[in-house]
Structures are given as C-alpha cells and as structure tokens.
Amino acid sequence: MTISLAVPDILVARARAGDLEALEALYRAFETPxxxxxxxxxxxPEDAEDVLQETFLEVVRSIKQYRGEGHLWGWIKRIAAxxxxxRIRRNQVRATEELDxxxxxxxxxxxxxxxxxxxxxxxxxxxxxxxxxxxMHDVEGYxxxxxxxxMGKTVSFSKSQLARAHARLRRMLDAEGAA
Amino acid sequence: xxxxxxxxxxxxxxxxxxxxxxxxxxxxxxCRAELDxxxxxxxxxxxxxxxxxxxxxWPAVRDAIRADQRRRRRRWGAWSLAAAAGIxxxxxxxxxxxxxxxxxxxxxxxxxATLEAELDRYDPDGRVTSGRTAALAAVLEDRIAxxxxxxxxxxxxxxxxxxxxxxxxxxxxxxxxQQLMSVRVTRVAYVGx
Numbered sequence: 375m376t377i378s379l380a381v382p383d384i385l386v387a388r389a390r391a392g393d394l395e396a397l398e399a400l401y402r403a404f405e406t407p408x409x410x411x412x413x414x415x416x417x418x419p420e421d422a423e424d425v426l427q428e429t430f431l432e433v434v435r436s437i438k439q440y441r442g443e444g445h446l447w448g449w450i451k452r453i454a455a456x457x458x459x460x461r462i463r464r465n466q467v468r469a470t471e472e473l474d475x476x477x478x479x480x481x482x483x484x485x486x487x488x489x490x491x492x493x494x495x496x497x498x499x500x501x502x503x504x505x506x507x508x509x510m511h512d513v514e515g516y517x518x519x520x521x522x523x524x525m526g527k528t529v530s531f532s533k534s535q536l537a538r539a540h541a542r543l544r545r546m547l548d549a550e551g552a553a
Numbered sequence: 554x555x556x557x558x559x560x561x562x563x564x565x566x567x568x569x570x571x572x573x574x575x576x577x578x579x580x581x582x583x584c585r586a587e588l589d590x591x592x593x594x595x596x597x598x599x600x601x602x603x604x605x606x607x608x609x610x611w612p613a614v615r616d617a618i619r620a621d622q623r624r625r626r627r628r629w630g631a632w633s634l635a636a637a638a639g640i641x642x643x644x645x646x647x648x649x650x651x652x653x654x655x656x657x658x659x660x661x662x663x664x665x666a667t668l669e670a671e672l673d674r675y676d677p678d679g680r681v682t683s684g685r686t687a688a689l690a691a692v693l694e695d696r697i698a699x700x701x702x703x704x705x706x707x708x709x710x711x712x713x714x715x716x717x718x719x720x721x722x723x724x725x726x727x728x729x730x731q732q733l734m735s736v737r738v739t740r741v742a743y744v745g746x
Contacts, residue, residue, distance in 0.1 A: 392622060394615060401611050409606045419607060427610045434618050493597050512595045537559040543594060544559075 381446050390437050401430050404447065408454045414509045415458040416502060417465075425461060429454040455510060455524055462502045496546040504539035507532055557584040562591050623694050654716045661723040668730040672737065693733040700726045 381403060388396035405426065412425035432453050440449055497505065506525070510516040511532070516524075518532040525532070557565070557574055564570040565578060565588055578584050704722050 392618075394618065397618060398611060398615065401614060405611075406603060406605050410604055413604050414601075419604075423606050423608060423610055426606060427614055430610075430614045431617055434614075434621075493594065494601055497598065497601075508598070513599050533560070533563070537563055540563065540591060540594070541559045544590070547594075 383442070386437070386440070386442070386446065389434075390440075397434060400433070404430075404450050407447065408450065411451060411454050411509070411514065412458045414497075414513070415455070415506045416461060417498075421461055421465075422458075425454060425457045428457045432457065451514065452524070455506075455514075455516075459506060459525055462506065465502065493543070493547065496543050499546065500539050500542060504535055504542070507535040508539045508543075511536055554581070556581065557587065562588050566591060623698075654720055658716065658720045658723060661720060661727050664727045665723060665730060668727065668734060672730065672734060690733060690736045693729055693736065696729045697726060697733070700729065 381400065385396050385399055389400050408429050409422055409426045412429075413419060413422035416422050416425065429450065433450055436453070440446070497508070500508065503525075507521055510521050510524075511518065518529045518536075521527075521532040522529045555577075557577060561570060561574040562584070565574055570578075578588065700722055704719070704726070
C-alpha cells in the first residue's frame with residue numbers, strides 16, 4: 375500500500391489549537407492507513423480499531439510536540455506502530471505465540487479441512503511479532519535499527535525474525551501450490 | 554551443493570550479502586529463482602488490499618477529546634477559583650458591614666466545594682449516557698467554566714470586587730453544579746435549560 379498523504383500546514387496549526395473540525399479532518403485523512411498498519415500487525419479488527427482510537431488520542435495529546443520535521447504520516451505511523459506493538463506485548467501475556475503458530479486450528483484452516491491459502495492468509499498465520507517485523511520492514515520501509523528500537527529488541531532479532539517469517543511464508547505458499 | 558539461506562537472500566536484497574552468496578547467485582538458477590520469489594512476495598504484500606475499519610471510531614475519539622478539553626478548562630477554573638477565593642477571604646476579613654453577605658458567601662462556597670467533590674466521585678467518562686444527556690452535561694460544564702472565568706476576573710482593576718456580585722456568581726455556580734449532579738447521577742435529559 376502506497377501512502378501519499380499531504381496535509382496543509384494550516385490544518386495542523388488548527389489541530390494544534392484544539393479545533394475539533396481540524397482534528398476530525400486529520401483523523402479522516404489517516405484513519406485508513408493507521409487501521410491498515412494495525413490490522414496487518416495485530417490479529418483482530420477489534421484490536422486494530424482500538425489501536426486506531428488510541429493512536430489518535432495520542433496524536434491529539436502530542437500534536438503540539440510535532441514540529442513539522444518529516445512527513446506527518448511518518449510521525450503518526452510511529453505512534454500507531456508503537457501502540458500496536460504495545461498491544462502485542464499485552465496479548466503475549468495471555469497466550470504464547472508459538473502455540474498460535476503451530477496450531478492446526480489457526481485462521482488458515484477449519485477443522486482439518488484444507489483451505490486455499492493465499493499470501494494474505496499465510497501472512498495472517500504468522501505470529502504477531504513476525505508480522506510486525508515483516509510489515510514494518512517490507513511494506514512500511516522501516517530499517518532493522520528502527521524496528522529494533524521500537525520493539526525494544528536487537529537488530530539481529532529483527533533480522534532473524536524477518537528471515538524466519540519469509541521462510542515460513544515460502545513454506546506455506548509452497549504447500550498451497552502442491553495442494 | 555550448498556544453496557543460499559533466507560538470511561543470505563534477504564542480505565542479497567539489501568545489498569549486504571557475503572562474497573560467497575554473491576558469487577553463488579551468479580551460478581545457481583535455483584537461488585536466483587528464490588530471490589525473484591522473495592521480491593515477488595514483498596511486492597504482493599505491498600499490494601494487499603486496503604482494509605477499512607468496520608465501525609467509525611471518530612465519535613469515541615471526539616468525545617474523549619471533548620472530555621479532556623473540559624477537564625483542562627475545569628483545572629484552569631480551579632486555579633482561577635483559588636485566586637477568587639483569596640479575594641473573597643480578603644473581603645471577609647475586611648472590617649466592614651455586610652455580615653450577612655459574608656456569611657452567605659462562605660456558605661455558597663462551602664456548598665460549591667462539597668458539590669465539586671461529589672461530582673468528582675461520578676466519573677462521567679466511564680459511564681454510558683445518552684446523547685441528549687451528554688450534550689446537557691457539556692452545556693452545564695461550559696456554563697460552570699464561564700462562571701469560573703467571571704469569578705477569576707473579579708478583583709482586577711477593570712472589575713473591582715463587589716461582595717454581592719461575588720455571592721451571586723457563587724450561587725449561580727452552585728445551581729449549575731446541582732443541575733450537573735442531577736444529569737450525572739439520575740441521567741435526566743431535561744433540567745430546564
């Protein structure tokens with residue numbers, strides 16, 4: 375997904391002043407890309423919607439600190455990614471990712487009946503951490519250094535997660551081709 | 554024959570591969586095909602369909618922003634009230650007539666403080682209210698903020714302190730807070746506004 379979002383400075387200035395109409399315009403401009411980022415990283419649309427809401431509340435609280443350096447989408451994206459990663463950490467307390475990944479009853483299958491697994495489904499079957507790294511690196515263009523910083527991990531962790539995720543994707547897509 | 558690992562392929566893509574991997578790629582059609590597949594997979598990921606949220610979360614975001622703005626105003630109002638209370642104290646200790654006004658001022662101020670504490674116990678953001686009730690609460694909170702602003706203005710050179718006016722404003726604040734209390738606690742949708 376290519377994002378090319380130009381927001382007039384005057385709109386940002388009005389949003390900084392707490393103008394609700396300007397804040398809604400900002401919300402409408404970035405609602406879809408933020409939701410998409412969160413949905414690709416997280417498991418459920420509900421989690422993604424929650425992250426969307428949390429992201430914009432943070433944007434409203436912090437917009438006075440946005441000095442206009444860099445693209446506004448880059449700044450908002452960073453907040454959204456941080457909120458999504460925070461939610462993953464919370465989710466990990468409840469369930470281990472490995473169990474999810476190895477489970478045969480994941481989103482790509484139903485009761486043992488083989489299903490067509492396209493790339494999107496294969497991607498959904500990756501762990502949240504793997505999805506985060508793949509999406510942030512391959513789609514959003516983050517460097518491994520930036521991912522490591524956002525996740526509180528090392529650069530080699532980010533690199534190995536990416537390699538493992540691609541190896542899994544390849545295996546799942548091969549299995550689909552063989553079916 | 555040894556082939557490139559996924560790490561090698563990703564490193565090749567990033568132009569960070571080892572000399573061995575670069576050389577191997579030149580002579581191995583299978584690894585070239587793997588690298589092509591990696592590029593295609595990434596392109597396909599970028600081309601995944603855009604998803605849109607099923608529900609509009611803006612109303613919830615907007616309500617939270619409004620609640621935050623009201624809280625800020627009330628916090629500002631509390632500081633202003635502290636200043637106004639200082640002025641009122643000066644009036645009370647001043648040896649002049651109007652004991653009735655002074656006693657009344659103290660009474661309404663006490664009443665206002667009690668209501669303030671009661672209102673704080675009812676967290677409006679954590680409760681479900683109808684749109685009409687929420688709008689009514691917003692109007693009342695705005696009215697209280699305006700009164701707080703007027704109280705803060707009293708005592709400035711442009712608006713010298715008049716005790717009767719002070720009592721009247723505090724009384725209006727108490728009335729508005731009582732109405733707000735009714736809205737919050739009983740969810741009434743009409744308070745005569």
